[in-house]
Amino acid sequence: MTDDAAGDHDGDDAAPDDLAWETFGTDIDYSCPGFDVRRDDVRLPDGTETDFHYVDEPPAVVVLPFTPDGDVVLVEEWRQAVGRVNRGLPAGTVEDGDTDLATAARRELAEETGHEAETVEQFTTVEPANGFANSVHHYFLAHGCEPSAEQTLDFNESIRPVTVDYDAFRDAVLAGEVRDGRATLGVSLYEARRE
Template sequence: MDREGRGDSTGTADDDLAWELLGSTIDYSCPGFDVRRDDVRLPDGTETDYHYVDEPPAVVVLPFVARDGGREELVVIEEWRQAVGRVSHGLPAGTTEPDDDDLAEAARRELAEETGYEADSVEPLLSSEPINGVANAVHHYFVARGCTPTGEQDLDFNESIRVSTTPYDDLFARALGGELRDGRTLLGLFAYAQHHE
């Protein structure tokens, strides 16, 4: 684990590229993430500071529902994204809680909360650091099988989400065609395709 306990420690402090951490503090805090300032010493001895988004790990779910004829469909969401000013089409995802020791259970919870669907099985796919130049975010991807609608959504106050299902092949074609912009969804679809070709 790295110093935040979030992932792989490849490129540790004994690497000659490593920056020495002198101190760390939160400059700004809001629901969902903080802005952290690290005081660091660079390899050439220069002392400076570095700001980045500090947020909990997240889970991203590829939730498959079985349809007649064996055709695979995914449970997908449409969600308003204020940062880009539009509705984003993609996969259910959410941040973990401090007491989440089991990421697969966190994936089940986020799937249920955002979509009202529950899964028979949940298996890990991959983990990624999507924007590690500006954030310490780690996204853990899971494939959920046997998903069925069992309840109502349980959304956070600032979530606006519409749920539907779509054939996997159609969503993958939209990804290849440039219609989908959500990075988490693109990586999940491409990783799934690579692992299941």
């Protein structure tokens, strides 16, 4: 359980919130590659005991990668849940062998796009769907990205790397033409940071 689940907001040392639920049991109801469905046995603030199911997955990194010319490296990937090819940012799970989050960001960029970055820098962390998942996404900027590695995909990844003009992609994101949540959030937060 995270500190937030125990009532500690954003890592501060405040007393437990009267909105907090008490977790007195937990188990995995379903497991598959990439995530589990976890069931927590909880006691609500009014004393009601019930259960709560959510997607339980490891932390992930999301990379906004720029070439030396200022273009952005994207992935076009088949997304079965929505039945179409999606254009988004390279992203993936933090693995046990990763020494830190930057290592994971560099690895995912290379595996999915065949590009390696001169520099990587973390710029934000978000919980994109904390109403039904414990996902934590760590966003990185990568600069000086060159196609110098070999793309190595998982068995269930269908990915085509593409390099596009960043301004055109940003404009498409801000116009609502890009539906990928990680890309939309990453570009929007990057632009807000630049202002």
